[in-house]
Amino acid sequence: MSAALTPSSPPPYVPQIRLYQQWLARERGLAFADYHALWRWSTTELDAFWQSIWDYFDLQSPTPHHAVLARNVMPGAVWFPGAQVNYVQQVFRHVAPAHAAGLPAVVARNERGRHTELSWPELRRQVASLALALREAGVQRGDRVAAYLPNVPEAMVAFLACAAIGAVWSICAPDMGTAAVLDRFRQIEPVLLIGCDGVSYGGRDHDRLGVMAELRAALPSVRRVLLWDNLGTSQSAPDFGLPCDDFTRATGRNNAEAAAFEPEWLPFDHPLWIVYSSGTTGLPKPIVHGHGGTVLVALALKVLHNDVGCSYAANSFGERYHWYSSTGWVMWNAQMSGLLNGTTCVIYDGNPGGSKERPDWTTLWRLAADTGVSFFGAGAAFYANCLKAGVDLSTCGDLSRIRALGTTGSPLSEDAQRWGTEQFAALAQRQPRPDGGDIWWCNISGGTDFAGAFIGGHRELPQTPGRMQCRLLGCAVEAWNEAGEPVIDAVGELVCTQPIPSMPLYFWGDADGSRYRASYFEAYPAGHGRKPGGGDLDASAGAVWRHGDWLRIFPDGSCVIYGRSDATINRHGLRMGTSEIYSAVEALPEVLDSMVVDLEYLGRPSFMPLFVVLREGQVLDEALRARIADAIRRALSPRFVPDAIEQVAEIPRTLSGKKQELPIKRLLLGQPLDKVINKEAMANPGCLAWYVDYAQRYLARTRGD
Secondary structure (H helix, E strand, O other): OOHHHOOOOOOOOOOHHHHHHHHHHHHHOOOOOOHHHHHHHHHHOHHHHHHHHHHHOOOOOOOOOOOOEEEOOEOOOEEOOOOEEOHHHHHHOOHHHHHHOOOEEEEEEEOOOOEEEEEHHHHHHHHHHHHHHHHHOOOOOOOEEEEEOOOOHHHHHHHHHHHHOOOEEEEEOOOOOHHHHHHHHHHHOOOEEEEEOEEEEOOEEEEOHHHHHHHHHHOOOOOEEEEEOOOOOHHHOOOOOOOEEEHHHHOOOOOHHHHHOOOOOEEOOOEEEEEEEOOOOOOOEEEEEEHHHHHHHHHHHHHHHOOOOOHHHOOOOOOEEEEOOOOOOHHHHHHHHHHHHOOEEEEEEOOOOEOOOOEOOOHHHHHHHHHOOOEEEEEHHHHHHHHHHOOOHHHOOOOOOOOEEEEEOOOOOHHHHHHHHHHHHHHHOOOOOOOOOOOEEEEOEEEHHHOEEEEEOOOOOOOOOOOEOEEOOOOOEEEEOOOOOEOOOOEEEEEEOOOOOOOOOEEOOOOOOHHHHHHHOOOOOOOOOEOOOOOEOOHHHEOOEEEEEEEEEOOOOOEEEEEEHHHOEEEOOEEEOHHHHHHHHOOOOOEEEEEEOOOOOOOOOOOOEEEEEEOOOOOOOHHHHHHHHHHHHHHOOHHHOOOEEEEOOOOOEEOOOOEOHHHHHHHHOOOOHHHHOOHHHEOOHHHHHHHHHHHHHHHHHHHOO
């Protein structure tokens, strides 16, 4: 680590959310007794709050907006009409000051050991060069550009180049098969395809030239291919039947034209990217987000709640932000948003757990030590794997700069959070952190659907293992009971009763908006429920967003997500999130993974099987079954002891790592496999044969065959 990363006397630590509140008091004359009062203001005075975010971050527009929220209705809210923005304009604002401070824009490493750093001027030059090349290739505003790239700087450059000229970006990870990618890209009809010759993952190189040829052949809208040579095999690329340009050459322009390039000013709601949220059946939803809403919400989340860009790090040793993700998960978009406030993004391309032959859950920790990461984020499953593997962080290098641990993707168990806290407490004895105190966990929950978070962190609120600290500013989130009434200290449906700027503009190809409405607004249509400040909603207020999660809001404002509401266990009238069962079961040393489904349906007697993956050499005998049942009985209730416990080789998961509880539930209820699950959207479709056989045997028993 360079000397620039180890200042001798950093300034006093001041969290970003406190700086924002000081600004509100100074510039708006607003003071709040506590965070709940601030949150209540932000969700009831939407114009004032979102204007404050615009002003606090000094967003720029060559034309003024004539309203903040011109139409307060869901779906169909209209934000900042008249304003012009561009995601890339906001990124480019940091080129000169960040570079003058000696900070890089991107630090990247892959599992082959290749290390790359992009300075801010170099990032700008490459983006400008590629943007000009795209224009010359005929890409225009509103055209879709599809990418099949791993988590590398080239993917970030390609996205920024597209956004700079008003093209609409969409990316799939190269671990996805041809059919899954086509399910997404066919819907948006891209004019240009950007891809790579191959990727390295888990200690092996994987050729992707064949997939690129299949994609090109199946996407007649594509007029040109741009190929990045990652493995050095692009010279053997097939004839795509249309112009194929070299990515490195396209980003190589370094002349007056590139230096003079400026991103285009676009309407606030101009489409930025298309991301996909996979349902259990049907095609993935192609969700369109806009430039302005994405920038506003990303800054509010990243800075105020994730505290990325904290004041002690805003000097020469800078903030270094890492959130491990593949390009197929919206956390890739979230990682990149660090650039919006001048943060150095530290990215990793490869398997965070090493290879099958040589498992190693220290990989990302060693990356963080080597590169001076200050905010370290990963999916909740990553921390659980570190706990299971017995990772000792004292062997991973100097981690003293890490002041925050971020997590999302699934509920974080209390045990995993305590593991991390204890590890960093031990490290602090030898490696004191600049901010002092315990490590801070920034647990967030939101989603691809609105490219943001509903619930997350607050640097100055108490921490309780297994909980998220608060509902986020501007997010009118409540837990609703079956009568559509908000409840506290009880599990209910997670709803959002007011619009947020980054909610989808629409789904691509959904001309009448029916698919969009069905996804979020059918459960609570216009006039359903109550206003956040009290009082009945009327029909003109629009619908209420139902997110599909079970949420419990505690009296102190902290929150727990209990999993998807359509996969919740309901045993004899008592509801329980599947995550609580997993927490109890997976705490046993013999159990690596688990999945539970409840087959209580349309009056049928409840039957709840639990599927477990055991450590190598372990066998599910009656003694272990008894220990599992006892663990659930003690941690939860005898009501939630499974009716059957079955040993399996794998738990079916999506490409983003989520357990596929609902498809397996539907399979066990007698629906055919091809109607309940899309194999191409799975990480491990080979495991399904066992579940199909199990379902057939279960259904035969219930029919009395």
